[in-house]
Amino acid sequence: MRVVTERMPTLKSVTVGVWVNAGSRDEQSSQAGYSHFIEHMLFKGTSKRSSADISREIDALGGEMNAFTSRETTTYYVKVLDQQLQRALELLSDLFLHSRFAPREIEKEKQVILEEVRMVRDDPEDLVQELHSGQVLRRHPLGRPILGQEKTIREIRRIDLLRYVETHYDPRQTVISIAGNFDQAHLDPMVARYFGKGRWAKTNPANGRHPPDLHGGVLLKKKRLEQVHLCLGLNGIAAGHEDRYALYALNTVLGGSVSSRLFQEIREKRGLAYSIYSFLSGYSDSGMITVYAATRPKEVDRVVDLVCREIRRIGDKGVERKELEQAKTQMKGSLMLSLESSHSRMSKLAKDELTHGRHVSLEDMLDQIDRVGEEQVLHVGRQFFKLDSLAITGLGPLSSRSLQASR
Amino acid sequence: MSSTRRWPVPGRQAILALVMGLCVFLLRSGPTVAAEIAPTKFVTANGITVLILEQHFLPIVEIHALIKTGSSQDPPDKAGLANLVASLLDEGTTSRTSKQLAEQIDFVGGSLEAKASEDFTTASARVLKKDIDLGFTLLADMLQRPAFHKQEFERVRTQLLGEMASDNDDPGHIAMKAFNQLVFHGHSYRWPVNGTEETLHKITLADVQGFYGREYSPSQIILTIIGDVTLEQATALTQTHFGSWKKGAAAVRNMKHPLPVERKTVQLIEKDLTQSTIVLGHAGIQRTHPDFYSVTVMNYILGAGGFSSRLMDSIRDKQGLAYGITSHFDARLMPGSFWVNLQTKTETTNQAIVGVLSEIKSIRDAPVSDQELAEAKSFLIGSFPLRFDSTAKLANVLAQVEFYGLGLEYFSDYPKWIDRVTKEDVQRVAKQYLDPKRYALVVVGNLAKAKIKR
Numbered sequence: 001m002r003v004v005t006e007r008m009p010t011l012k013s014v015t016v017g018v019w020v021n022a023g024s025r026d027e028q029s030s031q032a033g034y035s036h037f038i039e040h041m042l043f044k045g046t047s048k049r050s051s052a053d054i055s056r057e058i059d060a061l062g063g064e065m066n067a068f069t070s071r072e073t074t075t076y077y078v079k080v081l082d083q084q085l086q087r088a089l090e091l092l093s094d095l096f097l098h099s100r101f102a103p104r105e106i107e108k109e110k111q112v113i114l115e116e117v118r119m120v121r122d123d124p125e126d127l128v129q130e131l132h133s134g135q136v137l138r139r140h141p142l143g144r145p146i147l148g149q150e151k152t153i154r155e156i157r158r159i160d161l162l163r164y165v166e167t168h169y170d171p172r173q174t175v176i177s178i179a180g181n182f183d184q185a186h187l188d189p190m191v192a193r194y195f196g197k198g199r200w201a202k203t204n205p206a207n208g209r210h211p212p213d214l215h216g217g218v219l220l221k222k223k224r225l226e227q228v229h230l231c232l233g234l235n236g237i238a239a240g241h242e243d244r245y246a247l248y249a250l251n252t253v254l255g256g257s258v259s260s261r262l263f264q265e266i267r268e269k270r271g272l273a274y275s276i277y278s279f280l281s282g283y284s285d286s287g288m289i290t291v292y293a294a295t296r297p298k299e300v301d302r303v304v305d306l307v308c309r310e311i312r313r314i315g316d317k318g319v320e321r322k323e324l325e326q327a328k329t330q331m332k333g334s335l336m337l338s339l340e341s342s343h344s345r346m347s348k349l350a351k352d353e354l355t356h357g358r359h360v361s362l363e364d365m366l367d368q369i370d371r372v373g374e375e376q377v378l379h380v381g382r383q384f385f386k387l388d389s390l391a392i393t394g395l396g397p398l399s400s401r402s403l404q405a406s407r
Numbered sequence: 408m409s410s411t412r413r414w415p416v417p418g419r420q421a422i423l424a425l426v427m428g429l430c431v432f433l434l435r436s437g438p439t440v441a442a443e444i445a446p447t448k449f450v451t452a453n454g455i456t457v458l459i460l461e462q463h464f465l466p467i468v469e470i471h472a473l474i475k476t477g478s479s480q481d482p483p484d485k486a487g488l489a490n491l492v493a494s495l496l497d498e499g500t501t502s503r504t505s506k507q508l509a510e511q512i513d514f515v516g517g518s519l520e521a522k523a524s525e526d527f528t529t530a531s532a533r534v535l536k537k538d539i540d541l542g543f544t545l546l547a548d549m550l551q552r553p554a555f556h557k558q559e560f561e562r563v564r565t566q567l568l569g570e571m572a573s574d575n576d577d578p579g580h581i582a583m584k585a586f587n588q589l590v591f592h593g594h595s596y597r598w599p600v601n602g603t604e605e606t607l608h609k610i611t612l613a614d615v616q617g618f619y620g621r622e623y624s625p626s627q628i629i630l631t632i633i634g635d636v637t638l639e640q641a642t643a644l645t646q647t648h649f650g651s652w653k654k655g656a657a658a659v660r661n662m663k664h665p666l667p668v669e670r671k672t673v674q675l676i677e678k679d680l681t682q683s684t685i686v687l688g689h690a691g692i693q694r695t696h697p698d699f700y701s702v703t704v705m706n707y708i709l710g711a712g713g714f715s716s717r718l719m720d721s722i723r724d725k726q727g728l729a730y731g732i733t734s735h736f737d738a739r740l741m742p743g744s745f746w747v748n749l750q751t752k753t754e755t756t757n758q759a760i761v762g763v764l765s766e767i768k769s770i771r772d773a774p775v776s777d778q779e780l781a782e783a784k785s786f787l788i789g790s791f792p793l794r795f796d797s798t799a800k801l802a803n804v805l806a807q808v809e810f811y812g813l814g815l816e817y818f819s820d821y822p823k824w825i826d827r828v829t830k831e832d833v834q835r836v837a838k839q840y841l842d843p844k845r846y847a848l849v850v851v852g853n854l855a856k857a858k859i860k861r
Contacts, residue, residue, distance in 0.1 A: 064790075257513045259506070
């Protein structure tokens, strides 16, 4: 296991995260939802603690303990006041290394997770993004919902989960990240004591990954809602790609802030959408640019046209010099303002380690943002902001004539 | 949805998400021990209450204004007025257009926000230390010189109508809106902060200007400044930017208490959904009520977000009926409400309601265990410093402590107040403030399948 730490002596808290480099994209289609199911099961009892004991101890720590599953990672974290660090490490390591996966608990947790699946189905903003991923990535594992499918969840057996852990929870692919107030001399032996005897996986799961092909086209799903929820997607770049800051800058100009072109043109100037933004998803080998908007049914075509116009404008002309400089200043400012907490530092440390295999300092990042030049931005704009492979997903009260021109 | 977590995060609201891609870190922190929170407080000549707290470990400054007015001051037929005024603050001033305000703050990577709630409104600027003057300039401009252009007024109103349409696709929002109408019948807490389609249409530009003129004046402001700034610098900046704001008359306040829910009242709302969204509850207590701390402990044991709460244990862990379930006491200037909310599959709607009522009944009928009490106190006291572990959170808490008149000793006294609560207190307040017979119940979902027993 790799351990990365950052001392923040002015804080009174410390956040510990255990990051496993395996997520929903590392599942076979018959295993859809396993990563997330395991994440839940780690809180359901160990060889020395019952599920109720774990809940009580988390609360007694007076901090925050949670876990999340993404397409490429599964993370367990705890944030506590610094004097609780040892208790938190002990609890986290017990869950991580000695969970029981009791069959009774598995059956109960299936019901909880099925409720979670239904919640996504009833939330249009979540649902349209899930439909969009499926549409752009088709049968590629990155396109599947993280929660899995009802069928695969219902059929889960204990042995399936244990096998999955055996193959995917590889200490060589696990990073322990700790940020906040701690004493390094005390921390090292504590980490060795609680995490030193990890299990060894038989294979390296991340080796099975292959980059997806992205598909364009239009997918419309009718649903009785008041608004139409839209996602428009373009090809993007991988998390560690050298052009990433240039693409961040373009995204900032397109729809990444309140002064962005999409926000100003569609929301502020024309009042066509209350919610509109764009964001980048970066995976280890690929990425996507997504625009999300919610609008009135009769404005769907207009909103899509305007978004396309702004995408084409960036592809054709790039951005103005002043806009680029402003975007860079904004990126640097938000970056600095975002690193106030031990939690955000912990995440940054772990992601650096998983993506680059090393720590990238704040100064390095600021420097890289500074070096983004006009030529590079123009080139990246041309490469990614083009409509020939655009994917559009719509959810809501759509008429049969909606988006005919785009189809 | 880029990731999904094991425990539901409380307070997951449909705020406008501006995802920048680069900054995926949403949580901010940096705990400060309670005893260290000793801000300097003074009142300016024109009547602004100022709280300043120096924190030099990061080059960040939070400038936060709490305005002592909110949707509870809306005229009954013009619900949404306070919120519309707040929404217009950053949409143009006499010297800056809406776009200029957005650009000026974006281009230093900072943020500017204005938001109304029931009891008060907040407007804040968050900037790096080097941009502190800009932060003060923009916030002062917004608060003292909003332009309220006709065009911006119409545009923002249209946006708010769009927000409502989105809200109407959210079953949780629909349920809470209906619940508040039942619990706050005839009271100003009755309507959503952003109003309704009907009331929003009735608001005129003159209403907006009138409300601003009445409600926004120096004596209505609590200005909190926290971060990498010295007391002298913050005092001087306050004087420069807010010193010439003309004193206004004290605002008239209506402090009517909501009427209790007299009998079990059920409202069912049909929606084509796979789950039923359930909200069950009744009137609550005031923030300044002496029982507040006993209620906090009792509610924690019942279901306020803890992983080991009774509702979580029974409804999620034992019966597998829901992904999340939480109970809330929203204590406000006037008594707020108590409610439990959850989502469960349509077929188990009745089972979940029975389960919730049975937990409410049982915390009234028998004392909680020593262990439950000890654990609740341990969590509430232990996690207290994490509730204001970022400049933004601390500014919010400080301003509210001042607004509700809790006194600055709140930070050192909170653990004592919690520690003092006994098992008897818990049962007494459960009996006094929870009622498993007279409550409002709202269910949003597929009613034909759910077959809810009235």
